[in-house]
Amino acid sequence: MKWIKKLKDRLTGLTDAIARFPLTTAFLLAAAVINAYDINAEKEILTKYLLTFLVGAFLSFVFQVVYERFFSKFSTRLILMGLVALLTAGYYLIISQAPKLSMEIEIRTAVALFALLIAFIWVPVIKSDISFNKSFMIAFKSLFNSLFFSGVIFAGISIILQAINQLIFTIDYTAFPHTANIVFVLFAPMYFLSLIPVYPGAADDITKKEEAIHQKEGITKAAYCPKFLEILISYILIPLIAVFTLILVIYIIKNVGGEFWKDNLLEPMLVSYAITVILVYILASEIENKFAIFFRKIFPKLLVPIVLFQITSSILSLEETGVTHTRYYVILFGIYAAAAGSLLSFISVRKNGIIAAMLIVFAAVSIVPPVDAFTISRTSQINTLQTVLEKNNMLENNKIKPNASISEKDKKSITNAVYYLTMMQYAKKIEWLPDDFEAYKDFYNTFGFYEYQEPVKSNQPVFLSLEQSAPINIKGYDTFVQIDFYMNDKNKDESICEIEKDGKKYNLLRDNNKDQIILRLVGENEQELISFKTQEIYDKFYNYNSQMKGVITAEEATFTKENNRAKMAIVVQNVNIEKFNDQQYNNALVFVFVEIK
Incomplete structure (x- = not known):
């Protein structure tokens, strides 16, 4: 059988x-x-x-x-x-x-x-x-x-x-x-x-x-190409690549004067495009029909200018971001794809092995020091971080001085460099960073500001929670209470709790105004000692990206108000911000700590 x-x-x-x-x-x-x-x-x-x-x-x-x-x-x-x-x-x-x-x-x-x-x-x-x-x-x-x-x-x-x-x-x-x-x-x-x-x-x-x-x-x-694969390559993949190429060319022509050079989202798309063109070219090399022959004649020549545009765009973006290993590989593969496209445009189909040899050489270059992706990216990111710190007078005698007054652009550069170096386990090799530096915990104390967060889309919701086991300093406070804030609460001047100190009684009130909730601490004669507007919480976290950062530290979660009569600290446990066009629906669960002087 x-x-x-x-x-x-x-x-x-x-x-x-x-x-x-x-x-x-x-x-x-x-x-x-x-x-x-x-x-x-x-x-x-x-x-x-x-x-x-x-x-x-x-x-x-x-x-x-x-x-x-x-x-x-x-x-x-x-x-x-x-x-x-x-x-x-x-x-x-x-x-x-x-x-x-x-x-x-x-x-x-x-x-x-x-x-x-x-x-x-x-x-x-x-x-x-x-x-x-x-x-x-x-x-x-x-x-x-x-x-x-x-x-x-x-x-x-x-x-x-x-x-x-x-x-x-x-x-x-x-x-x-x-x-x-x-x-x-x-x-x-x-x-x-x-x-x-x-x-x-x-x-x-x-x-x-x-x-x-x-x-x-x-x-x-x-090595025989099955009929199914021949049909797939010749009459499905090649026409799809042709349509996609036309779309790319139109986009580049329309945006070559502006957006194209800033659109880093195109990088993975163009890398995928180049890989697909080269792969399909090799698979189509043994197929002899009009579609395959047309593809082999035209597409290597089209690949070269498209890839060259992307290489230029990626190199221009290095001034802002520095070199990372991903950007290194994008540029290196772009150079390889341009060289391969040039060779495939002129050499015979039988000599395609040259591009395989080139690929092996390029791969070896990317992993062998001193010009490998990781040596160059590490050096670039350290230099980028050091340059920004020195520009803002934040680096003296190999020690970092916190400075919260720097520009948003510089905050972004510092944040990106620090988190990249931490992710790649390079931070411990930098002598002017503390030996026990952990970006997630020590960023604010080290640099004087919280990590830069990319503005989110207007309708993207925010869901943040206090990190687990985060220690909260309760020293000096007389009492604390847990409170829920909901925008649809209708009651006014609702009493949350009563506090007694030195024979006197005080009330912590929740005043639900139309647009926000106000916490007020009042004495026996209804005199207001201190207050806190909860909108401060939502204003602070409005632009946080929950997908990038779902938890917040105790420092980020704490809001403090103090005068000569009382002190109030609000520690956010979790906060939800729902965005619908111009409207906003907020709620939060918080701890409120109160000290009466």
């Missing part, structure tokens, strides 16, 4: 892949074991080991195709495997020095793994009769098939486990992540590798002619 033969072929392919990539198999098996341990522990205890084994797996399958393409001796293969083991151990020694995995380590590793994947596709066809386009198509189809079958297998096993759990006996919930671990960490990569054929290499000189012909036929078959 055909399905039995296909199943047998797949199993044979898997066993062949294990024999072909033994070190990769060992690394993936180790990664699955480490991941299983973390699943059972319900903590990410061994993440560094997991990352190390994944790096080893990628290195080992790249070095295997290097061996197949350029070498034939078994001793050379052993040497290359030893080199992989050394590089993997070196990677672990580097990341083990960090207390924990940082965003920098994760991004560097992700970029390195991406470069290794491109190398895995490109190396087997270096100076070969087989084009990079065929190798890329094989890898693309293999990746899709491995993910599809892995997803089906995982879904099927999950359904079976769920049925057993509901109908027969209870299954531990970790069974599902363990299943995902085996399927996606172990099976999926090995199935992907089993679909990658052995390309012609140095061993061809000793290979029989019949075997060589059979090998090339297998590669041609594996």
Whole structure:
């Protein structure tokens, strides 16, 4: 039966892949074991080991195709495997020095793994009769098939486990992540590798002619573009890209004199556009129809000016924001896309491997000091912060002097730089920042103002709460009470509580005016001692962005009023501000502390 033969072929392919990539198999098996341990522990205890084994797996399958393409001796293969083991151990020694995995380590590793994947596709066809386009198509189809079958297998096993759990006996919930671990960490990569054929290499000189012909036929078959994919690329993706390109060109022409240079939201859109154009170009390189030929002739030339405009826009924005690793990658990829578009406009389709080599070089540049994304972004952000502080006389003798009177632009620059340096774990390396500096807690005390908040859209609601376990200073106050403020309260001069001190009685009143609530403390003769207008709360928090910041510190939440008769402190527990065009509906829950002098 055909399905039995296909199943047998797949199993044979898997066993062949294990024999072909033994070190990769060992690394993936180790990664699955480490991941299983973390699943059972319900903590990410061994993440560094997991990352190390994944790096080893990628290195080992790249070095295997290097061996197949350029070498034939078994001793050379052993040497290359030893080199992989050394590089993997070196990677672990580097990341083990960090207390924990940082965003920098994760991004560097992700970029390195991406470069290794491109190398895995490109190396087997270096100076070969087989084009990079065929190798890329094989890898693309293999990746899709491995993910599809892995997803089906995982879904099927999950359904079976769920049925057993509901109908027969209870299954531990970790069974599902363990299943995902085996399927996606172990099976999926090995199935992907089993679909990658052995390309012609140095061993061809000793290979029989019949075997060589059979090998090339297998590669041609594996690189065949299915009719479904051809239709998808030629008659759906290419027309959609053409329409989107037309929209981009019209937008650039209309806004080139102004908005385009300030619209940073276009950056991810244009990066995605450039990736799509290059990817579709490579996939369409083996398709011979009018749509594909037209796309290959025109779109690389259109890509270059569009990307150049975006590079210029991104560079101009650096003056205000400084370099971050994301902006670095946007600009670097823009340069790559412009160079790739230029090359694709003139070189033959068979030489597309050049852009793969370029991509590997660009990726290496972005992670290898001293011109990598993180060294440059760290230096840029520290210099930006230092420049703004010195401009406002806030940095003297390597110490920061708080200053609340600086411009909103400078507050924004300081806030962005400080939070970026904190996020990337660079703040502790700055000698003029306190050793125990934590941006979330120490920002106001260090700089003299609260973090800059981008104005929100007029109708965006604000929901803020006092951070949990925030200490509140109650020293010196006679009493406190919790109060709700609602704009639809109708009562006037409502008594909240009565306070007695030194034989005298005082009343804390809530006066509900038309537009706001006023807290008033009055004596026995109805003489007002002190008052507080609750609109101050809503005015302060009106422009806060709840999506960026959902909690407020005790300092931000505290409002104080004092005169020679009394002192009142209002500490906001939570505040809600609903905005509907020109109307505003507010409510808040607060603590009110009272001291009578």
